[in-house]
Amino acid sequence: MxxxxxxxxxxxxxxxxxxxLSLGLAVIFGxxxxxxxxxxxxxxxxxxxxxxxxxxxGINYWWALVLAPIIVGIFGMxxxxxxxxxxxxxxxxYGLLLTFGIALIVQGVFQNYFGSSGLPYAIxxxxxxxxNLGFMFLPVYRGWVVVFSLVVxxxxxxxxxxxxxxxxxxxxxxxxxxxxxxxxxVPRMITLTYGLGVGLAALAGVLxxxxxxxxxxxxxxxxxxxxxxxxxxxxxxxMGSIITGFALGVIEGLTKYFYPEASNTVVFVxxxxxxxxxxxxxxxxxx
Amino acid sequence: xxxxxxxxxxxxxRAMRDEMILFAVMALLLASVPFTGxxxxxxxxxxxxxxxxxAFNLLIGYGGLLSFGHAMFMGTAGYCSGHALKVWGLPPExxxxxxxxxxxxxxxITGYISIRRQGIYFSMITLALSQxxxxxxxxxxxxxxxxxxxxxxxxxxFGVFDLSKPTVxxxxxxxxxxAGFLLIYRxxxxxxxxxxxxxxxxEPRAISLGYRTDQYKFLAFVLSGTLAGxxxxxxxFVAQNASLTDVHWSMSGEVVLMTLVGGLGTxxxxxVGAFVIIAMQxxxxxxxxxxxxxxxxxxxxxxxxxxxxxxxxxxxxFRRSM
Numbered sequence: 001m002x003x004x005x006x007x008x009x010x011x012x013x014x015x016x017x018x019x020x021l022s023l024g025l026a027v028i029f030g031x032x033x034x035x036x037x038x039x040x041x042x043x044x045x046x047x048x049x050x051x052x053x054x055x056x057x058g059i060n061y062w063w064a065l066v067l068a069p070i071i072v073g074i075f076g077m078x079x080x081x082x083x084x085x086x087x088x089x090x091x092x093x094y095g096l097l098l099t100f101g102i103a104l105i106v107q108g109v110f111q112n113y114f115g116s117s118g119l120p121y122a123i124x125x126x127x128x129x130x131x132n133l134g135f136m137f138l139p140v141y142r143g144w145v146v147v148f149s150l151v152v153x154x155x156x157x158x159x160x161x162x163x164x165x166x167x168x169x170x171x172x173x174x175x176x177x178x179x180x181x182x183x184x185x186v187p188r189m190i191t192l193t194y195g196l197g198v199g200l201a202a203l204a205g206v207l208x209x210x211x212x213x214x215x216x217x218x219x220x221x222x223x224x225x226x227x228x229x230x231x232x233x234x235x236x237x238x239m240g241s242i243i244t245g246f247a248l249g250v251i252e253g254l255t256k257y258f259y260p261e262a263s264n265t266v267v268f269v270x271x272x273x274x275x276x277x278x279x280x281x282x283x284x285x286x287x
Numbered sequence: 288x289x290x291x292x293x294x295x296x297x298x299x300x301r302a303m304r305d306e307m308i309l310f311a312v313m314a315l316l317l318a319s320v321p322f323t324g325x326x327x328x329x330x331x332x333x334x335x336x337x338x339x340x341x342a343f344n345l346l347i348g349y350g351g352l353l354s355f356g357h358a359m360f361m362g363t364a365g366y367c368s369g370h371a372l373k374v375w376g377l378p379p380e381x382x383x384x385x386x387x388x389x390x391x392x393x394x395x396i397t398g399y400i401s402i403r404r405q406g407i408y409f410s411m412i413t414l415a416l417s418q419x420x421x422x423x424x425x426x427x428x429x430x431x432x433x434x435x436x437x438x439x440x441x442x443x444x445f446g447v448f449d450l451s452k453p454t455v456x457x458x459x460x461x462x463x464x465x466a467g468f469l470l471i472y473r474x475x476x477x478x479x480x481x482x483x484x485x486x487x488x489x490e491p492r493a494i495s496l497g498y499r500t501d502q503y504k505f506l507a508f509v510l511s512g513t514l515a516g517x518x519x520x521x522x523x524f525v526a527q528n529a530s531l532t533d534v535h536w537s538m539s540g541e542v543v544l545m546t547l548v549g550g551l552g553t554x555x556x557x558x559v560g561a562f563v564i565i566a567m568q569x570x571x572x573x574x575x576x577x578x579x580x581x582x583x584x585x586x587x588x589x590x591x592x593x594x595x596x597x598x599x600x601x602x603x604x605f606r607r608s609m
Contacts, residue, residue, distance in 0.1 A: 035407045086591060092407045093353045094590050097547065100540060101586025108579030224418045224536060227411040231404070261426060268419035272400055275412065279403035 004257050005136035011253015012246065013142055013211065016149030017043075019245025020204040021226045023156055024197035026235040030173045031193040034084060034095030039226070040219025041106040042198050045072050046205025047214045048110065051121055061124035061210075068206045069199035076198030080191050103220075110216035118213025145207050152203065153242045156196075160238055169193065228271040234281030244282060302608055303476070306554060309609065310472070313555065317461055327457045328525065333565040334464040335522040340545040340557030341471050342514035348552030349475055350507045351487035355410045356417030357542050359397070360512045361519030362534030363420065364390040368520040369436040369529035370429055379444045383520040390516020391509065393420075398508035402501060405490075414536060421534045435530030439523055450524055463521050467514055472554060474510060483507055544582060547589050550596025555609050559597050 021039055028036045036042075049068035053059040059067065079102060087095050127141040160166035172179040172186050180186045205219070212218060233244030248267050256263040274282060320330050343357045368386030371377045377385065401412040424430045431437075441450035450456045474480050486493045486500045493500050523529055532538060541564060549560025564582075571578045589596065595603055602609040 029407075035411065083587065083591060090594075093347075093410065094594070096353065096355075096407060096410055097543065097586055098590040100543075101583040101590065104540070104583030104586065105580050106583075108576045108583060111576040111579070221418075224414055228415040228418075231408055231411050231415065264422040264425075265419050268415050268422075271412070271415055272419075275400050275403050 002136055004254075007253045007257040008250060009136075009138070009142055009146075009253070010256065011250045012146045013249070014252055015246035015249020016146055016153075017204045017208060017222065017245075018226055018229045018249050019153050019242045020149055020200050020207075021222070022229045022233065022241045022245050023153055023238065024200040025226065025230055026238060026241045027156070027160070027200075028194055028197035029235050031169065031190050032080075032084060032095070033092055034087065034099065035092070035227075036194075036197065037096055037099035037223065038079070038102040038106065039099075039197075039201050040221075040223030041103040042072055042076060042219070043201040043205040043208075043222065044110065044214075044216060044219040045075070045106065046202025047121070047209040047218060048114075048205075049202065050206040050209045051119055051214045054121065061206075064206050065203070069202040072202035072205075073195040073199035077191050077195040080194040084194065085187070085190070103223075107216055107220060114216050116215065116217060118215045118218075121209040121214055123210040141210060145211070149204070149207065150246075152200070153245075156200065157238045157242065225267050228267045231271050232267075232274045232281060236281075240282065305607060306472070306609065309555060310468075313558070314465055317464075318458075321454050321457055327453050329565065329569060331457055331460045331525045332522070333562045334460050335518050335525060336542070336545060336565055337558040337561035338464050338467045338518035338521070339515050340542055340549070340561045341468055342511045342518060343542050344546045344551065344553075344557045345471050345474065345514070346507055346511040347546065348556075349480060349483045349487060350504055350511075351490075352504060352508070353410045353543070354401075354413040354508075354511070354539075355536070355543065356397075356413035356415075356420075356539050357511075357515050358534055358536070358538035359417035359420045360390045360394060360515035361522065361538070362424070362529070362531075363393050364516035364519035365523050365529035365533050366424065366430050366436065368523045369439045372442065372523070373436060373439050374429075378446065379442045379450060379524065382442075382523070383517070386520030386523070387513060387516050390519065391513045394509045394512025394516070398505050398512065402505050402508060414539070417534065417539060418536060421531065421536075424531060424534055430529075430531075433531065435528055437528050439527045439529065441524050441527065456524060460521050460525060463517070467517055468558070471514065475554065479503070479506070541582070544586060544589075546596075548585060548596055550599030550602070550609075551594075553596065553598040553602060553609050556596050556598035563597070 021043060025036055025039055028034060046068050049071050050061070050064035053064045053067060054061070083098060083102070084095065087098060123141045127144050130137050130139045131143075132138075158166075160169060168179065168184055169189065172184070172189055176186045208218070229245055229248050230241070232248065233240045235241070248270065251270065252263060252266055255266040262269070317330070317334070321327060339357065339361055342360075343354060346352045346354050346357075364386035367389035368382045371385040372379070372382040397413070397416050401409055401416065404412060425432055441456065443449055444459055448455050448459060450459060482493065482498055482503055485496075486498070486503055490500055519533065522533075545560035545564045546557045547560070548556075548563055549558065550556030567581070568578060571581065574581075593600070598609050
């Protein structure tokens, strides 16, 4: 049973990353009509950012948790201003191709300087050790990742669904021209939205740095799984992305326990099944 | 949403004559390669990728479907052909057949699944399916995991042509490429191809005219996947191995890049793009990961400033379809 709980926990952690990343993808897709292929590379940049802050600036984990998303978010906003904005009105596919190119550049540069091996990032002192819950041993850091991710996801949901800013955002997703006519600076909102989505990816990167090592290709394979998550959940609903992300993480964890050979492929297989039964995805409307 | 190719030129008898002249020039140029002293291995490799890119272009350029997993057809055909040649000891013609049949079967399944969603979702689904296949091949015993199938025998095609001789192999690959190219050309200019283009331009309208667009897209997907498999089966004889790199997503990305550089929806574009990208990899092989950075930069530059691609720009200048 211990092993089962341990795998469930790993599943929940992966689920947190899926949720944070697919949430960012959904927010970006809503505003920019772009599937951000660079999301995995930006997640990796978040982890590297935390590594640099610690090793070059002596800035600890807690500050990295705040600073890395901001730094990478600003990088994302520069990308949006200099490149992505010129794709407005073009076929969606160009956005995919452009961000794929950006991902190749970013990952290639990091691979040149850091190779393919991982760099260690220590767990902060406050979160070391573990707790005995009676039925299992819970490493504090892992518990923290799950709880914190959940809080961030719900906060993002609250921001978009329940605040005035979120209402502008949803309105601009539906009809940007009309929202502009009300005097709202929609291009700036688009830039900030991209920054928010990228920031969420970077935050996931910082969270994963102490668990998975900091590697240039850490986001490359992850983003494909997240794409499958997005296909399963659909990008129509924020809450849908969060729930699907966590649920698929847990299912993956269970698969690791019961049938480890399929743990790499279970999300893709589920995607196939969902497409066969309900082609629009679990929460999505017709594309 | 604007269409992928912003200018569609009418196919006139004159334009078709021009295209046939261009095709003859290309065939002659390629046929004379062994006499020029150019390294034939490089050209053969480029020809296989050119056919793969042409097959990919059939789907994106004429059907408007961006497959981000086309390497899976090439890789699957490569593994199956390689296995048939090496383990079963089949002659080359049957080995190719096994690979093409495997790609055909795979495209039936993946097409049935992925065609259910349009646009961006289609791309993500094909990418996810190819990643699924990658993990299967990583664990399946007959692919030998990380090592791949090595030292695949070339044998005698139809018992006559000795494929271990570079010149013979070159012409066999060239004939295969030209046949595939002509088949794609024929498909594009058939009534089926015209319907496909109309779906790319305006799918709801094609539906309202009574076309079952899903069936057309499915058939285009199967044709494209099978032809990509043919390219993969030919490549087995050139490289004499089948490995995981051929099914990896980065390979699918390269195919997209080749077609983008040459020109989406142009007839000769993917061929030009394949030669450009393969030549670039050849010359920049010593620069390590910078090749990835350069490829990414080409993606960015092409999408931002050069969306028609090399052949697309030339065609636009002369107001011809190429």
